Amino acid sequence: MxxxxxxxxxxxxxxxxxxxxxxxxxxxxxxxxxxxxxxxxxxxxxxxxxxxxxxxxxxxxxxxxxxxxxxxxxxxxxxxxxxxxxxxxxxxxxxxxxxxxxxxxxxxxxxxxxxxxxxxxxxxxxxxxxxxxxxxxxxxxxxxxxxxxxxxxxxxxxxxxxxxxxxxxxxxxxxxxxxxxxxxxxxxxxxxxxxxxGVHEEAAAGYAGGGAALESAVQDPRKGVSEPQLLEAIRLGAVSVTQGPLLKLYARETGREENRTFGIGEVARVDPSAGSRLSLTVEADFEVRKRQWSLEGQELKLCLVGSAGIVAEWIVPPVSAAFKTCSDMTGQRWIRAELYGTMNGQAGLLAFTNCIYVEEGSLTL
Structure with a gap:
C-alpha cells in the first residue's frame, strides 16, 4: 500500500x-x-x-x-x-x-x-x-x-x-x-x-473522489487528505520529522514464503526459530521542499538506531538514495532512522523517523 x-x-x-x-x-x-x-x-x-x-x-x-x-x-x-x-x-x-x-x-x-x-x-x-x-x-x-x-x-x-x-x-x-x-x-x-x-494513498484517493479530484489535489494540497486521516497517522505513529530531507523506513520479513513489509509506526513480528529475520531499508528523499534548505558540500551520517543500540551506519552524500541492511534484531524492541549533518552552520541531528516496533515469537497474529 x-x-x-x-x-x-x-x-x-x-x-x-x-x-x-x-x-x-x-x-x-x-x-x-x-x-x-x-x-x-x-x-x-x-x-x-x-x-x-x-x-x-x-x-x-x-x-x-x-x-x-x-x-x-x-x-x-x-x-x-x-x-x-x-x-x-x-x-x-x-x-x-x-x-x-x-x-x-x-x-x-x-x-x-x-x-x-x-x-x-x-x-x-x-x-x-x-x-x-x-x-x-x-x-x-x-x-x-x-x-x-x-x-x-x-x-x-x-x-x-x-x-x-x-x-x-x-x-x-x-x-x-x-x-x-x-x-x-x-x-x-x-x-x-x-x-x-503518512496517509494511505488509497484512502486519500477515496476521500478526493478520484479522477479529476486527484488531479486537482496536485494543485491544492488539501484535497485528497482529510483531517481524520491526519489524526489517524499521528495516532498510529506514521510520522517522520526533518529539517530537510524526508526519511522513510521499512522492514521486510525474510526467511519465509510469505514475506511481509512493515512501515513506520507498525509492529514487525518475527520468529527467529522459524528462520524469520528483518531486512531494513531507509529511503532518504532529498527532493522534498528543496527551495527551503540546502545540505550541499558535505557528507552526512545516516544511522539505524534500536533499543539495544546502533544497528547500522552509513556515510552518505546529500542525494536521494535507499540503504539496506539485514541485521540481527535479537533484543531490539524498536528501530528508527536518524540523519546527522550540518545545516546553516549548525551541526547535529537533522531528521529522524518514528519507530517500527519489533516483537519476537509466533507469526500468528
Whole structure:
C-alpha cells in the first residue's frame, strides 16, 4: 500500500491568542514554505476557527483544528474536535491530567505534550511539564522538537532522550515537531523542522473522489487528505520529522514464503526459530521542499538506531538514495532512522523517523 507523506506544521498561534499574525497571513507564509497542512493551536481558545474554511479556500492549504491547552503545570497540544465541549483546562490540577486527556479523547481529539522541558516560570508560565501522568498509554504524542533550529536547543535534546526512555520502557508514543509559530520573522541562520504524516494513498484517493479530484489535489494540497486521516497517522505513529530531507523506513520479513513489509509506526513480528529475520531499508528523499534548505558540500551520517543500540551506519552524500541492511534484531524492541549533518552552520541531528516496533515469537497474529 502506497503512503503519501504530508508536510505539516502542528503548533501555531495567531492574533486570537499571543501571536502577531492573522490566520490568513500565517497560511500565506505556510504555502511559501511548501507546507501542505498547518494546525491552528491558539492558547485556550478556538475563536480563530471561525476563519478556517475561508482561509483554506483562499490560500489552498489544509488547516487542522487544534488548541494549546495552556495551564500553570504544562502545555498540552490538542488536535481534532472542539475539546471545549468535554474538557476544561481551568479545572485540571497537577495530579488529574489523566481526566483531562480522557475528556479530550471524548471530544474526538488527540492529546500531546508540548515542549515538556522548555524553561518555565517566570520566562514561560507553565511551559515546563509538571503534570503527573498515571496512564502514559493514553497520551497520543510528544512534541520532542519545539521552535526554530530545534536540534540546537538543550530542552529539545532532553525531550528526545526522554522519548527514547519511554520507548525503552515499552511505551509506543509517537514524536512530532512544532515551530510554536508566533510571527513570520525568522533569522537567516535559523532552520525549521517539518512533521511529515503518512496517509494511505488509497484512502486519500477515496476521500478526493478520484479522477479529476486527484488531479486537482496536485494543485491544492488539501484535497485528497482529510483531517481524520491526519489524526489517524499521528495516532498510529506514521510520522517522520526533518529539517530537510524526508526519511522513510521499512522492514521486510525474510526467511519465509510469505514475506511481509512493515512501515513506520507498525509492529514487525518475527520468529527467529522459524528462520524469520528483518531486512531494513531507509529511503532518504532529498527532493522534498528543496527551495527551503540546502545540505550541499558535505557528507552526512545516516544511522539505524534500536533499543539495544546502533544497528547500522552509513556515510552518505546529500542525494536521494535507499540503504539496506539485514541485521540481527535479537533484543531490539524498536528501530528508527536518524540523519546527522550540518545545516546553516549548525551541526547535529537533522531528521529522524518514528519507530517500527519489533516483537519476537509466533507469526500468528
Amino acid at each position: 502506497t503512503i503519501r507523506w504530508v508536510a505539516c506544521e502542528l503548533h501555531t498561534h495567531t492574533v486570537h491568542s499571543d501571536a502577531s499574525h492573522t490566520l490568513d497571513e500565517m497560511a500565506t507564509a505556510a504555502r511559501e514554505l511548501e507546507l501542505d497542512w498547518i494546525a491552528l493551536t491558539d492558547h485556550n481558545t478556538v475563536s480563530g476557527w471561525a476563519f478556517k474554511e475561508q482561509v483554506e479556500a483562499k490560500r489552498g492549504i489544509g488547516i487542522l483544528s487544534g488548541l494549546e491547552w495552556t495551564t500553570f503545570y504544562g502545555h498540552m497540544l490538542t488536535l481534532g474536535a472542539n475539546v471545549l465541549h468535554h474538557a476544561d483546562w481551568r479545572f485540571t490540577g497537577p495530579d488529574d491530567i489523566d481526566e483531562g486527556i480522557a475528556g479530550i479523547h471524548k471530544s474526538g481529539g488527540l492529546a500531546g505534550i508540548a515542549h515538556p522541558f522548555r524553561i518555565g516560570s517566570p520566562i514561560c508560565t507553565g511551559c515546563y511539564w509538571e503534570f503527573t501522568i498515571g496512564k502514559w498509554k493514553a497520551l497520543d504524542y510528544i512534541e520532542v522538537w519545539n521552535g526554530p533550529s530545534p536540534h540546537m536547543k538543550a530542552f529539545n535534546q532532553r525531550a528526545y532522550l526522554f522519548w527514547t526512555e519511554l520507548l525503552n520502557r515499552g511505551l509506543r508514543i509517537p514524536a512530532v515537531s512544532g515551530r510554536d509559530w508566533h510571527h513570520s520573522l525568522l533569522s537567516s541562520e535559523a532552520t525549521l523542522a517539518v512533521t511529515y504524516l
